[in-house]
Amino acid sequence: MKTRIIYLLIVLVTFSYQSNASEVWGPTGHRVVGEIAQDYLKPKTKRKLKKLLKQKSMAFLSTYADEIKSDKRYNEFYTWHYVNMPLDEDYDPSKANKKGDLVTGIAHCKKVIKDKNSSDADKAFYLKMLIHLIGDLHQPMHIGLAEDRGGNDFKVQWHYSDTNLHAVWDFKMIDRFDMGYKELAENADILTKDQVKAYQEGTVIDWVNDVHILTKDVYSSVKKDDNLRYRYSYKYMHTARAQMQIGGIRLAKVLNDLF
Ligand SMILES: [Zn+2]
Numbered sequence: 001m002k003t004r005i006i007y008l009l010i011v012l013v014t015f016s017y018q019s020n021a022s023e024v025w026g027p028t029g030h031r032v033v034g035e036i037a038q039d040y041l042k043p044k045t046k047r048k049l050k051k052l053l054k055q056k057s058m059a060f061l062s063t064y065a066d067e068i069k070s071d072k073r074y075n076e077f078y079t080w081h082y083v084n085m086p087l088d089e090d091y092d093p094s095k096a097n098k099k100g101d102l103v104t105g106i107a108h109c110k111k112v113i114k115d116k117n118s119s120d121a122d123k124a125f126y127l128k129m130l131i132h133l134i135g136d137l138h139q140p141m142h143i144g145l146a147e148d149r150g151g152n153d154f155k156v157q158w159h160y161s162d163t164n165l166h167a168v169w170d171f172k173m174i175d176r177f178d179m180g181y182k183e184l185a186e187n188a189d190i191l192t193k194d195q196v197k198a199y200q201e202g203t204v205i206d207w208v209n210d211v212h213i214l215t216k217d218v219y220s221s222v223k224k225d226d227n228l229r230y231r232y233s234y235k236y237m238h239t240a241r242a243q244m245q246i247g248g249i250r251l252a253k254v255l256n257d258l259f
Helices: 002-025 028-038 043-052 064-070 072-081 102-114 120-137 165-177 181-186 193-200 204-220 230-258
Strands: 155-158 161-164
Touching: 028 120, 028 165, 028 181, 028 230, 043 120, 043 230, 064 072, 064 120, 072 102, 072 120, 102 120, 102 204, 102 230, 120 204, 120 230, 155 165, 161 165, 165 204, 165 230, 181 230, 193 230, 204 230
Parallel strands: none
Antiparallel strands: 155 161
16 A cells, blocks of 8 residues: 555656646747847846846746736736737737837836836846747747737647647647757857848838748748657758847847846
């Protein structure tokens, strides 16, 4: 009897460890964005961030906005993580979600951070939100269709297990690549100064429309219930890595402008 209880305990502990492990991997994309952004910050921006973020890295804080989804007090921020728009349309502010979306959410964060009357605590909160939202903006399925909730209802398989297109782009493909966020950041493609400058040009709305071109490609590349495997990663992992890099480069631009 005793051994059986011990056995059950081991199974339970192992199982809960495994389910946590899969959640721990999910945030890799956000951490890469934070880590890459660090390389493009001006010294003054770095100093201000260190103080406001209490020495924590952007990579560490990049997942905060997802973590607070488990806390009802933060329900009002739920819609900030995405924009829904038809595939043949650009972002139209007049059709924006009244509860907020990526564009209006980012604008609100910037406003609070810039406001001289904001407390340091508020600035820090909206800074953490901003770090996360610029990352979400560069994940093509965060600018997906309303009818399938950005691909969450678009059922596919990933290496024979049931999932959805949103999850494939959020973490399934990145996890399968099996590199930590630091290694992914270190191995980002080398860009010229002009390339970096070109990515940093434009407004947040331009960036949304820019990523939206990729969203269309992603939707057209799969059919419902497809079993996506190695060939999918071969075709798209480079795109996912590029999106994380561009996200980091643009996050740095937003922060340098703010500070
Ligand atoms: Zn998010």
